[in-house]
Amino acid sequence: MKQKIDVVGISCDDAGDFSTAAQKALNEAEVIFASGDQEATIQCYFPKLQAQFKPYPKPISELEKSLPSYQSKKIVMMALGDPLFYGIGAILLRFLSAEQLRFHSAISSLQAALSRFSIPWNDLAVLSLHGRSLSSLSTVLGAKGRYGVLTDEKNSPQRIAGKLVEMGQENAVIRIAESLGRSDEKLSTYRAAELVDGKQHFSSLLILIIDIA
Numbered sequence: 276m277k278q279k280i281d282v283v284g285i286s287c288d289d290a291g292d293f294s295t296a297a298q299k300a301l302n303e304a305e306v307i308f309a310s311g312d313q314e315a316t317i318q319c320y321f322p323k324l325q326a327q328f329k330p331y332p333k334p335i336s337e338l339e340k341s342l343p344s345y346q347s348k349k350i351v352m353m354a355l356g357d358p359l360f361y362g363i364g365a366i367l368l369r370f371l372s373a374e375q376l377r378f379h380s381a382i383s384s385l386q387a388a389l390s391r392f393s394i395p396w397n398d399l400a401v402l403s404l405h406g407r408s409l410s411s412l413s414t415v416l417g418a419k420g421r422y423g424v425l426t427d428e429k430n431s432p433q434r435i436a437g438k439l440v441e442m443g444q445e446n447a448v449i450r451i452a453e454s455l456g457r458s459d460e461k462l463s464t465y466r467a468a469e470l471v472d473g474k475q476h477f478s479s480l481l482i483l484i485i486d487i488a
């Protein structure tokens with residue numbers, strides 16, 4: 276592709292907060308790749324866009340095949356938060372060069388969670404369990420420290436707490452940020468032992484900040 280593709284993140288904190296450069300990219304776009312939710316957000320903040328919206332292909336790896344049909348178009352790809360943080364950025368960089376892409380990153384879900392809890396993240400180790408097996412947890416969470424964990428419905432806070440208790444970390448502190456930036460946003464804090472048998476219901480959009488002393 277000759278022209279650059281703009282990859283625009285939607286802020287987890289404030290969905291309408293776009294930089295001037297991101298706004299320009301959206302206003303000039305001819306094709307915008309977006310999920311259903313992302314399209315609704317963009318239509319809400321930019322009701323006059325001329326661009327044609329396209330859903331992301333499933334599986335997302337098919338994107339490489341569909342892009343050549345938009346060769347001469349100005350393309351924007353929507354992302355959640357920071358596209359280079361467990362997002363579409365790494366997928367695009369598998370088949371496009373850095374020079375072919377322009378990233379407009381917004382605040383990520385992890386940054387939003389840390390801000391809500393007023394936690395500095397200088398020494399934070401990060402891992403994602405989103406769509407991944409829980410077994411990776413014991414290799415990463417072995418030592419004392421602070422961890423930021425992206426997760427999904429399957430790897431629920433209860434299952435993660437269960438794993439921590441199994442590892443002898445029943446006193447680990449688990450801070451949970453649910454549905455950040457949405458009307459059902461919720462923050463809570465537990466010890467691992469308290470969560471294991473709990474009947475709490477959590478949203479499917481979750482960030483956990485885990486402290487192991």
Ligand SMILES: C[S@@+](CC[C@H](N)C(=O)[O-])C[C@H]1O[C@@H](n2cnc3c(N)ncnc32)[C@H](O)[C@@H]1O
Nearest residue numbers: 356357362383384405425426454455480481482
């Ligand atoms: C594929 S990753 C995308 C991360 C994204 N690029 C970012 O910058 O936040 C998806 C994970 O982000 C987290 N997440 C996304 N939106 C969230 C929200 N509104 N509230 C809490 N966690 C969220 C969840 O852990 C989810 O499993």
